[in-house]
Amino acid sequence: MNFYIETYGCQMNERDSEEINALLRMEGHFETNSSRNADIIIINTCSVREKPSQKALSAVGRYIKSKNQGKKIVAICGCFAKQEGERLKERFPNIDLIFGPQQIKDLPILLNQVLKERRSIIDTSDTGYVNEEKFLIDKDSVTAFVNITKGCDNFCSFCIVPYLRGREFSRPKTVILEEIKKRVENGVKEITILGQNVNSYYDKHSNTDFVDLLEDIHSIEGLERIRFTTSHPKDVSNKLIMAFSYLPKLCNHIHLPVQSGSDRILSLMNRKYSRQHYIEITKKLRDIRKNISITTDIIVGFPTETDQDFEDTLSLVEEVKFDTAFSFKYSPRPMTIAYRKLRDDVPPKTKEIRLKILQGRIEEIAQEKNRNLEGKVLDVLVEEKSEKFQGQYISRTSCNRVVNIISNEELKGKIVKVKITKALKHSLLGELWKGEHHEESRSSRNIA
Numbered sequence: 012m013n014f015y016i017e018t019y020g021c022q023m024n025e026r027d028s029e030e031i032n033a034l035l036r037m038e039g040h041f042e043t044n045s046s047r048n049a050d051i052i053i054i055n056t057c058s059v060r061e062k063p064s065q066k067a068l069s070a071v072g073r074y075i076k077s078k079n080q081g082k083k084i085v086a087i088c089g090c091f092a093k094q095e096g097e098r099l100k101e102r103f104p105n106i107d108l109i110f111g112p113q114q115i116k117d118l119p120i121l122l123n124q125v126l127k128e129r130r131s132i133i134d135t136s137d138t139g140y141v142n143e144e145k146f147l148i149d150k151d152s153v154t155a156f157v158n159i160t161k162g163c164d165n166f167c168s169f170c171i172v173p174y175l176r177g178r179e180f181s182r183p184k185t186v187i188l189e190e191i192k193k194r195v196e197n198g199v200k201e202i203t204i205l206g207q208n209v210n211s212y213y214d215k216h217s218n219t220d221f222v223d224l225l226e227d228i229h230s231i232e233g234l235e236r237i238r239f240t241t242s243h244p245k246d247v248s249n250k251l252i253m254a255f256s257y258l259p260k261l262c263n264h265i266h267l268p269v270q271s272g273s274d275r276i277l278s279l280m281n282r283k284y285s286r287q288h289y290i291e292i293t294k295k296l297r298d299i300r301k302n303i304s305i306t307t308d309i310i311v312g313f314p315t316e317t318d319q320d321f322e323d324t325l326s327l328v329e330e331v332k333f334d335t336a337f338s339f340k341y342s343p344r345p346m347t348i349a350y351r352k353l354r355d356d357v358p359p360k361t362k363e364i365r366l367k368i369l370q371g372r373i374e375e376i377a378q379e380k381n382r383n384l385e386g387k388v389l390d391v392l393v394e395e396k397s398e399k400f401q402g403q404y405i406s407r408t409s410c411n412r413v414v415n416i417i418s419n420e421e422l423k424g425k426i427v428k429v430k431i432t433k434a435l436k437h438s439l440l441g442e443l444w445k446g447e448h449h450e451e452s453r454s455s456r457n458i459a
């Protein structure tokens with residue numbers, strides 16, 4: 012059968028979709044990139060923010076409609092499916108399958124059941140995670156995501172993840188290393204290690220913490236770059252900060268969600284760090300890697316947020332000077348502590364104004380930083396040919412900026428030097444550099 016997967020949400024969801032894809036291909040199904048040709052349509056959704064869940068709902072509605080004219084199987088999975096379960100069934104009585112993040116491993120069995128019994132199945136139970144994770148090696152991919160943890164134990168008051176993805180589970184080190192080695196043997200040059208909070212990784216069987224794991228991954232021959240996301244500031248240890256000084260494959264980037272610059276709001280969010288602590292981490296990181304790119308997530312309009320709290324967030328942005336930031340208006344998510352205990356009392360208009368001011372400043376800083384890269388020579392990993400612009404390649408700097416380069420040479424999978432010729436709004440333009448001068452090789456403390 013042909014299957015089509017539509018994914019909404021974060022990188023964890025992207026990775027889950029990869030796993031679903033691998034499982035279905037191992038079962039002998041074929042991937043299609045058109046829902047029209049698909050016999051099985053799977054919508055993988057996220058619940059963390061309101062927008063993706065709304066989009067997913069309208070997609071389900073659309074596909075259910077087309078299903079009535081054909082014989083498709085329509086399934087919905089991910090956090091949102093787990094959260095809504097029976098309610099989704101009430102809304103879409105013709106839906107075939109609803110399953111949660113912990114049921115991905117059981118998908119072939121669930122699909123067989125749907126096909127055999129021709130009835131809707133809902134399975135969103137808390138079964139925990141298992142050690143094995145399915146993945147297929149795609150020979151042409153240069154970058155890959157590898158999960159090291161699943162679930163989360165932190166219970167930030169605005170976040171639904173611990174309720175939907177379950178308690179934190181660390182995959183055994185041996186399994187992770189084996190997966191990365193296989194991917195590297197097949198051409199992957201850059202690995203992004205994934206988890207809701209990678210810093211709290213701990214494999215009790217081998218007594219391995221996150222930095223120990225990074226060291227082991229670093230020693231894999233043929234692997235050129237390592238990224239990780241997401242990091243919780245409360246778990247960024249000095250050991251991790253120091254790792255940036257002696258692990259050159261660690262990319263020059265850290266995504267470190269701050270969420271607010273106000274200590275009062277941080278405490279209501281149950282984040283367990285102060286504004287000062289956060290700023291100190293960023294300073295220490297920049298002491299080790301002068302030009303490290305620091306990106307973040309910020310929520311505006313959290314319950315009780317005053318003008319002063321918002322000013323504190325703005326002043327933190329000014330002080331840290333993020334390379335970029337994802338910012339959102341607070342929206343209450345069911346089950347969370349904030350939903351149960353705090354009134355969503357910041358008026359929508361105020362949230363909107365604050366978000367606009369914040370995003371304006373973030374954008375200005377980001378563009379200034381991008382402009383500073385013009386004329387610099389940087390190493391980039393060439394990921395793929397651009398589908399949009401003929402003759403161009405899409406590449407990425409160590410500091411996680413996309414650089415488009417024009418070249419007739421076969422560059423995919425190579426790390427090449429490029430001179431940045433122009434900073435655009437969300438990316439850079441560059442040209443291959445054959446000269447001697449090279450910014451990055453000057454010092455490990457000054458990698459861009």
Ligand code: SF4
Pocket residue numbers: 163164165166167170171172173207208243
């Ligand atoms: S660390 Fe906080 S925000 Fe991140 S997934 Fe866990 S509960 Fe959610």
